[in-house]
Amino acid sequence: MQQFFIKVFIITALSTVGLVIVVLIRKPIDLSVRQITTQKDTLFSVSDTGKVYVKPDTAQVTLAVIKEGKKVTDVQKDLNTVNNAVLKALKDQGIEEKYIKTVNYSIYPNYRYEQSSGRSIIDGYRAESRLEVKIKDFDKLNKVIDSATTAGANEVGTVNFTVDERDQFVAEARSQAIRKAKTKAEAISKETGVMLGKIVDVQVAEGEGGTQPPVPLYGGYGGVADVKSSTEISTGENAITVSVTLIYEIQ
Structure with a gap:
């Protein structure tokens, strides 16, 4: 009886050790950060x-039409009329439509400070239309801009050569x-x-x-x-x- 107890104890102990070994072997192995550093x-x-x-x-220039007035509808109408005239002048000088791009079109109120009330009140409107124009023939550069300003463009930006x-x-x-x-x-x-x-x-x-x-x-x-x-x-x-x-x- 005592020998049988000893045999059972030994088998149980060996099974437990084997279980621990299996668990240790199957545990995931963490990657070392040092390996990544070494690779770098x-x-x-x-x-x-x-x-x-x-x-x-290519010569690139920005032309602007700027209008001001008391009524927003009048300002917008004036702006569109002059802007269309400028576009026509550019095309008449041989500038293709693909080389003319509207980069800004805006209408916003002008304000003035009223001393009596201590507030800023609307005092008319300002409308702007800006065109970015590419000119391939440099000999026509001055003539193109001259035509645009004659048609009503009242602001001309710097000329960039690209x-x-x-x-x-x-x-x-x-x-x-x-x-x-x-x-x-x-x-x-x-x-x-x-x-x-x-x-x-x-x-x-x-x-x-x-x-x-x-x-x-x-x-x-x-x-x-x-x-x-x-x-x-x-x-x-x-x-x-x-x-x-x-x-x-x-x-």
Whole structure:
């Protein structure tokens, strides 16, 4: 009887130990954060910039029609009449409709302070319509703006010269940046002994800037300069830049 009790105790104990072992083996193994950090430490990045100089192909100018009056209906009517006249003048100068865009149309009240009541009261209305116009033929720039102001546009913004057809120049600048970045990476690798692996990521950013600042041709609301007396416009060149960052694995 005593021997039977000992055998049962031993079997039970072994079964319990086995259960503990199974539980320990089946418990999920947590991933170590250090492994991720180590992986990041094996990356190497290098950056460079490509730049291409291009003569602008588009002049961009903002024209505005501004009207004021006591009645909102009268102000809106006057604005629409003059705005339509300006649009017609632009089209008569050969500006295609796709190069004319209304960027703002607004009507809002003017206020004045009334001393007796201590309040601001409505004292008429102001209406504005702003057109963004693209001009491809620079020789017609002054004539186009002259026609618009003659038709009633009473505010002309600065003229910005941009590159509209820029895809091929962006691609050229990007290729230049990649070549320079790879050359730089190879030089660093050679000088430091760091063995570079494959490129695992590429980051690209592009921009455009002119060597010629925007040209202010005319005054604001209340006065427009004489177009015929304006000086000759020099468009300069625009620099299209692309910055590239190459990220390598380190072997």
